[in-house]
Amino acid sequence: MNTRHFETDLGHVDADLTLHMQRVLPGPVERVWRYLVEPDLRRQWLGGGDSPAGLDQEFELIWRNDELTNPPGERPPGFSEEFRMQCTVLEFAPPHRLAFTWSNTGAVRFELKPQGEHVLLSLTHERLADPARVLMVGPGWHAHLDLLRDRVSGGSSPAFWPTWQALRERYTARLQATA
Known part of the structure; x- marks a missing residue:
C-alpha cells in the first residue's frame, strides 16, 4: 500500500487520506479524557459546545479559534470568527476511546x-x-493537539493563527514531497 508519511511530529496520512497523529501528555488518563469531553476544558484547546x-448522541462543536491564545494572531482569509459542526458519537468508552462523525465527510477517533x-x-x-482537506485538517489538528499538550501541562502557547499558518506551510511542503 502506498502510504504518505509526514515527519513524526506532523503525523502521517495514508493513501486513503486518513490522518494519524500522536501526542504524549501528562497523565492521568482521566484528566486527559476530561479535556476531550467537558466543554469548558475542550474549548481551551479545540472547541466548546455540547x-x-x-x-449515538448528537452534539455540537463550536470553534472560536481567536479565543484560544492571547494574542491569537491574524486570522487567515477564509476563516470566520466562529464555526459550528454537528457530530454524532460513534464510540464512547470512557476514559479510553471517543469517536464521532466529522461533518458529513468522515470520522475522528481519540484513543488514550x-x-x-x-x-x-x-x-x-x-x-x-482530498489533499486540499488534508491541508486544512492536518495543520488544524496539529495546532490544536499542541494546545491540548500545553493546557494539560500548564505551559504557555504561541499565537494560534501564525502557528497554524506555519504548520500549513510544512504540511504543504511535505505533501508535495511525497506526491
Whole structure:
C-alpha cells in the first residue's frame, strides 16, 4: 500500500487520506479524557459546545479559534470568527476511546493509553475528501493537539493563527514531497 508519511511530529496520512497523529501528555488518563469531553476544558484547546456523553448522541462543536491564545494572531482569509459542526458519537468508552462523525465527510477517533505517568493520545481522522482537506485538517489538528499538550501541562502557547499558518506551510511542503 502506498502510504504518505509526514515527519513524526506532523503525523502521517495514508493513501486513503486518513490522518494519524500522536501526542504524549501528562497523565492521568482521566484528566486527559476530561479535556476531550467537558466543554469548558475542550474549548481551551479545540472547541466548546455540547458534552458527548454516550453512543449515538448528537452534539455540537463550536470553534472560536481567536479565543484560544492571547494574542491569537491574524486570522487567515477564509476563516470566520466562529464555526459550528454537528457530530454524532460513534464510540464512547470512557476514559479510553471517543469517536464521532466529522461533518458529513468522515470520522475522528481519540484513543488514550496510560504510559506510566503519561498518556499516549492517538488521533485518527478518517475519510478526508482530498489533499486540499488534508491541508486544512492536518495543520488544524496539529495546532490544536499542541494546545491540548500545553493546557494539560500548564505551559504557555504561541499565537494560534501564525502557528497554524506555519504548520500549513510544512504540511504543504511535505505533501508535495511525497506526491
